[in-house]
Amino acid sequence: MSYVDERVIELVRAALGLELGGAHFYQHIAGLTQNPGGKAMFTRLAEEERAHVEETHGLFSALIGEEEWKNLYAQEMADAHPSKLVTELEAAVTQRGHAVVADDTQALRMAMELERRAIQLFKSMAEHITDPSVSDLIGKIVEQECFHYDSLQAQLDSILNVGIWLDKPEFRMDGKF
Numbered sequence: 001m002s003y004v005d006e007r008v009i010e011l012v013r014a015a016l017g018l019e020l021g022g023a024h025f026y027q028h029i030a031g032l033t034q035n036p037g038g039k040a041m042f043t044r045l046a047e048e049e050r051a052h053v054e055e056t057h058g059l060f061s062a063l064i065g066e067e068e069w070k071n072l073y074a075q076e077m078a079d080a081h082p083s084k085l086v087t088e089l090e091a092a093v094t095q096r097g098h099a100v101v102a103d104d105t106q107a108l109r110m111a112m113e114l115e116r117r118a119i120q121l122f123k124s125m126a127e128h129i130t131d132p133s134v135s136d137l138i139g140k141i142v143e144q145e146c147f148h149y150d151s152l153q154a155q156l157d158s159i160l161n162v163g164i165w166l167d168k169p170e171f172r173m174d175g176k177f
Contacts, residue, residue, distance in 0.1 A: 009068070011125040012060045016076045018118050019056060023049035025114060029107045038104055041155065045111070045148065052141070059137045063129070108156040115149040 026046035030039045061069040119142055126138045156162075 005128060008063055008125070008128050009072070011121060011128065012064055012069075013072055013076065015056065015118070015121050015125065016053070016060065016072060018114070018121060019049055019053045020076055022046075022114055022118065023053070026111065029111065033104055033107060035104060038107070041151075042107075042111070048144075048148070052144070056141065059134060059141070062131070062134050062137075063125075104159055105156060108152055108159065112149055112152045112156070115145050115152060118145045119149065 023046050026042045026049060030042035030046060033039055033042065057069065057073075060072070064072070122138055122142045122145065126135055126142070129135050129138065
């Protein structure tokens with residue numbers, strides 16, 4: 001690959017950082033939450049983020065070349081550090097005086113923010129791609145991230161005891177269906 005758009009390299013670097021940071025973030029939150037179901041969900045999401053790094057290898061190497069991919073991956077692994085979201089969560093938990101127990105709703109909101117950023121990043125990347133097979137791969141990744149976001153939203157709704165907005169009436173006050 002002779003020429004690679006600098007914007008694409010920037011997006012690949014950011015996406016790789018999000019995937020590596022996402023795995024760390026979810027593992028960190030799994031350790032903080034006391035709810036067994038929450039621990040299991042966050043641990044599963046951490047594993048899925050690690051798998052995304054492997055899945056995106058083909059995508060990113062197609063975009064920027066195998067050699068550039070290896071260099072970026074090595075740099076991101078060497079610079080691996082807790083993501084900004086982990087730092088924000090730790091600060092909020094410490095501020096409330098709960099060093100061990102995280103507020104589950106806050107953890108879910110931050111996880112949703114992470115997924116939202118990933119969705120936006122991959123959609124932005126898709127705007128710079130002309131190869132249909134690479135576009136298809138990006139589309140699949142966006143679908144996975146949207147599924148994560150929707151799952152987290154459903155979990156948050158459940159914890160907050162919030163119902164789902166209905167697009168049509170499910171019943172009538174006069175008892176007629």
